Amino acid sequence: MNDFRSRLGAPMRTVEKALKLLDFFTDKVTEIGLSDLARLSGIDKATVLRMLQDMAESGFVEQNPENKRWRLGAGILRLARLREAAxxxxxxxxxxxxxxxxxxxxxxxxxxxxxxxxxxxxxxxxxxxxxxxxxxxxxxxxxxxxxxxxxxxxxxxxxxxxxxxxxxxxxxxxxxxxxxxxxxxxxxxxxxxxxxxxxxxxxxxxxxxxxxxxxxxxxxxxxxxxxxxxxxxxxxxxxxxxxxxxxxxxxxxxxxxxxxxxxxxxx
Amino acid sequence: MNDFRSRLGAPMRTVEKALKLLDFFTDKVTEIGLSDLARLSGIDKATVLRMLQDMAESGFVEQNPENKRWRLGAGILRLARLREAAxxxxxxxxxxxxxxxxxxxxxxxxxxxxxxxxxxxxxxxxxxxxxxxxxxxxxxxxxxxxxxxxxxxxxxxxxxxxxxxxxxxxxxxxxxxxxxxxxxxxxxxxxxxxxxxxxxxxxxxxxxxxxxxxxxxxxxxxxxxxxxxxxxxxxxxxxxxxxxxxxxxxxxxxxxxxxxxxxxxxx
Structure with a gap:
């Protein structure tokens, strides 16, 4: 399991930690519930939720309206198009x-x-x-x-x-x-x-x-x-x-x- | 100019602020220097640098080794592939x-x-x-x-x-x-x-x-x-x-x- 410490051994900073949450998504695990993300990351649920909400503002993640689970958002496609244009x-x-x-x-x-x-x-x-x-x-x-x-x-x-x-x-x-x-x-x-x-x-x-x-x-x-x-x-x-x-x-x-x-x- | 306040009028939180920095990249502005990013966002240079470094750990941004300017990173392409697979x-x-x-x-x-x-x-x-x-x-x-x-x-x-x-x-x-x-x-x-x-x-x-x-x-x-x-x-x-x-x-x-x-x- 990811120990959520950066390469220098120092505790990760908030932004890095939030983005690391995205690493739990794979082509097999395309949606993850809040409790599971908290468990996988070892971060408390309230903090994970806040990070997800912050990332959702930029479209990095989104919530499946059907089952409330989180998944990667369409904002990533937009940035990928920009990166690809550049x-x-x-x-x-x-x-x-x-x-x-x-x-x-x-x-x-x-x-x-x-x-x-x-x-x-x-x-x-x-x-x-x-x-x-x-x-x-x-x-x-x-x-x-x-x-x-x-x-x-x-x-x-x-x-x-x-x-x-x-x-x-x-x-x-x-x-x-x-x-x-x-x-x-x-x-x-x-x-x-x-x-x-x-x-x-x-x-x-x-x-x-x-x-x-x-x-x-x-x-x-x-x-x-x-x-x-x-x-x-x-x-x-x-x-x-x-x-x-x-x-x-x-x-x-x-x-x-x-x-x-x-x-x-x-x- | 972006006033860097979220929709509720409350000041943005760190993660949201960091990800908003990515919005300054467009298909015309594909690379931005640290000072320009600080000026555009109204966030001090040291904080912007820390955010960029945190985002670089996940490949969201990277530094052009030639001119040290920042650009969108290849990690975005990886996530876009995952989102697309899902x-x-x-x-x-x-x-x-x-x-x-x-x-x-x-x-x-x-x-x-x-x-x-x-x-x-x-x-x-x-x-x-x-x-x-x-x-x-x-x-x-x-x-x-x-x-x-x-x-x-x-x-x-x-x-x-x-x-x-x-x-x-x-x-x-x-x-x-x-x-x-x-x-x-x-x-x-x-x-x-x-x-x-x-x-x-x-x-x-x-x-x-x-x-x-x-x-x-x-x-x-x-x-x-x-x-x-x-x-x-x-x-x-x-x-x-x-x-x-x-x-x-x-x-x-x-x-x-x-x-x-x-x-x-x-x-």
């Missing part, structure tokens, strides 16, 4: 993801840094039955996913250090939970130019990811391909990387970033 | 808007209640040069737009009263600014089943709107067509309503709502 991420990434899923026959997804995790902002699944499903809007932990490793290995040094300084939670049996094991994975990622996550986030899922770079030449996100672990082989992996590397370079350019000269994919 | 608004509305713009030759747009205004959540422009441009993500004031009037006239009584109780700002020379003039417009809208806004929000723009209804039979938003005022004629208006009325009924059903039995469009 930086047309989805429009740039969708055709790239579609091609990548087509070429690899696997699930292609893109993410950008958002607060302390990567926000998954686009997924295209391949047209085959046995495929990896990625929850829309999933937050990808930096230490436990191929996307997170690809991002962190090429992030600004201070961001990288921040991730290394965190308490690392075990998500599966192979998630790196010590600073040393994570540092080793990041070094290997930096060396090869891409990241591998062998079931570190979800059993039976194998991920390959290449960083997306911002205009400053540091990573701002990642482009990834996720495959059932049972399908992984050296030729398949080579094929995925052959499609992934140019797709990531194209996505970086499309987002207004630049791939630094030293970045090279070596399998 | 209630697939965009997917339902886009084909309806496309058909409506095609049939009328005018700009079609949809909005949903979000906080104190309607959030514009979809626009399709027609393929002709002289057309109405609607800013993506625009917040539509309830008293000054056809969408707002269509919504308010069919909203829950307490919502309607709330709008009537507000201080009404003049946006153009024909915006209703007294309780009586707005009440008269709402009565006429309720009677005819659709709303007309003749340049009440923007000079030279004429809007027609029909409410979208939620599952409770009260309005949750509006579907609208905006045309240059110079193009308005009775036959054109009839043609627009003939396309708009069934489109709104279809959109209502697609969003899981229901058109109440008493709702009738009479031109």
């Amino acid at each position: 930086q047309p991420v989805t429009r740039v990434l969708t055709p790239i993801l579609e091609r990548l899923a087509g070429e690899t026959g696997e699930t292609a997804h893109a993410s950008l840094l958002s607060g302390r995790d990567l926000a998954n902002i686009g997924v295209i699944e391949p047209a085959r039955a046995n495929r990896v499903y990625i929850e829309p809007g999933l937050a990808l932990p930096l230490h436990a996913t191929a996307s997170g490793l690809a991002f962190t290995a090429f992030a600004r040094p201070e961001q990288r250090d921040r991730v290394l300084g965190r308490k690392l939670s075990a998500i599966t049996g192979t998630t790196p939970v010590t600073r040393d094991s994570l540092a080793a994975m990041l070094a290997r990622t930096a060396e090869r130019g891409f990241a591998v996550a062998d079931q570190t986030y979800e059993a039976e899922v194998y991920g390959l990811a290449v960083p997306l770079f911002g205009p400053d030449g540091f990573a701002c996100g990642a482009l990834a391909v996720a495959t059932p672990a049972s399908r992984v082989s050296e030729p398949h992996e080579r094929g995925i990387l052959a499609a992934l590397a140019p797709a990531a370079a194209e996505a970086t350019r499309g987002l207004g970033g630049r791939v630094p000269a030293h970045h090279r994919i070596t399998y | 209630q697939p608004v965009t997917r339902v509305l886009t084909p309806i808007l496309e058909r409506l713009a095609g049939e009328t030759g005018e700009t079609a747009h949809a909005s949903l209640l979000s906080g104190r205004d309607l959030a514009n959540i979809g626009v399709i422009e027609p393929a002709r040069a002289n057309r109405v441009y609607i800013e993506p993500g625009l917040a539509l004031p309830l008293h000054a737009t056809a969408s707002g009037l269509a919504f308010t006239a069919f909203a829950r009584p307490e919502q309607r009263d709330r709008v009537l109780g507000r201080k009404l700002s003049a946006i153009t020379g024909t915006t209703p600014v007294t309780r009586d003039s707005l009440a008269a417009m709402l009565a006429r809208t309720a009677e005819r089943g659709f709303a007309v806004a003749d340049q009440t929000y923007e000079a030279e723009v004429y809007g027609l709107a029909v409410p979208l209804f939620g599952p409770d039979g009260f309005a949750c938003g509006a579907l609208a067509v905006a045309t240059p005022a110079s193009r308005v004629s009775e036959p054109h208006e009839r043609g627009i309503l003939a396309a708009l009325a069934p489109a709104a009924a279809e959109a209502t059903r697609g969003l899981g709502g229901r058109v109440p039995a008493h709702h009738r469009i009479t031109y």
Whole structure:
């Protein structure tokens, strides 16, 4: 459970706490009652209600008039349109993801840094039955996913250090939970130019990811391909990387970033 | 300028204030510096910075690393995906808007209640040069737009009263600014089943709107067509309503709502 303390160990401030309430909504949990939100967050009901009412004023949440439960509000769609007008991420990434899923026959997804995790902002699944499903809007932990490793290995040094300084939670049996094991994975990622996550986030899922770079030449996100672990082989992996590397370079350019000269994919 | 007081006249609470900072971003103003945000909001710089940092933790805002100015963050895209997975608004509305713009030759747009205004959540422009441009993500004031009037006239009584109780700002020379003039417009809208806004929000723009209804039979938003005022004629208006009325009924059903039995469009 979320301990509702910020990264610096200090108690969260009100605004941060209120926005964190939104993290309890997922594609499976689309509505939550007040009591449940209070229980999940460990904040008293009166305070949660006040925060919800404040967020409702800006349309971030709304109450289902039928059952009085809370859900994400339409104001989020409005802001997403504005963000997209300012930086047309989805429009740039969708055709790239579609091609990548087509070429690899696997699930292609893109993410950008958002607060302390990567926000998954686009997924295209391949047209085959046995495929990896990625929850829309999933937050990808930096230490436990191929996307997170690809991002962190090429992030600004201070961001990288921040991730290394965190308490690392075990998500599966192979998630790196010590600073040393994570540092080793990041070094290997930096060396090869891409990241591998062998079931570190979800059993039976194998991920390959290449960083997306911002205009400053540091990573701002990642482009990834996720495959059932049972399908992984050296030729398949080579094929995925052959499609992934140019797709990531194209996505970086499309987002207004630049791939630094030293970045090279070596399998 | 925003006076940063909530609808009840009481000073806003921290969370509400922080989220209101996001309203200063538009499709033209995509990045804002700290000092400008402090000036625009009338909140001191240290407080604004703290709020921005708190919102950045959840990815609602981010700092452009190049110029240190603040902009909307990728976390919003993640939440928008979740909201869309829970209630697939965009997917339902886009084909309806496309058909409506095609049939009328005018700009079609949809909005949903979000906080104190309607959030514009979809626009399709027609393929002709002289057309109405609607800013993506625009917040539509309830008293000054056809969408707002269509919504308010069919909203829950307490919502309607709330709008009537507000201080009404003049946006153009024909915006209703007294309780009586707005009440008269709402009565006429309720009677005819659709709303007309003749340049009440923007000079030279004429809007027609029909409410979208939620599952409770009260309005949750509006579907609208905006045309240059110079193009308005009775036959054109009839043609627009003939396309708009069934489109709104279809959109209502697609969003899981229901058109109440008493709702009738009479031109």
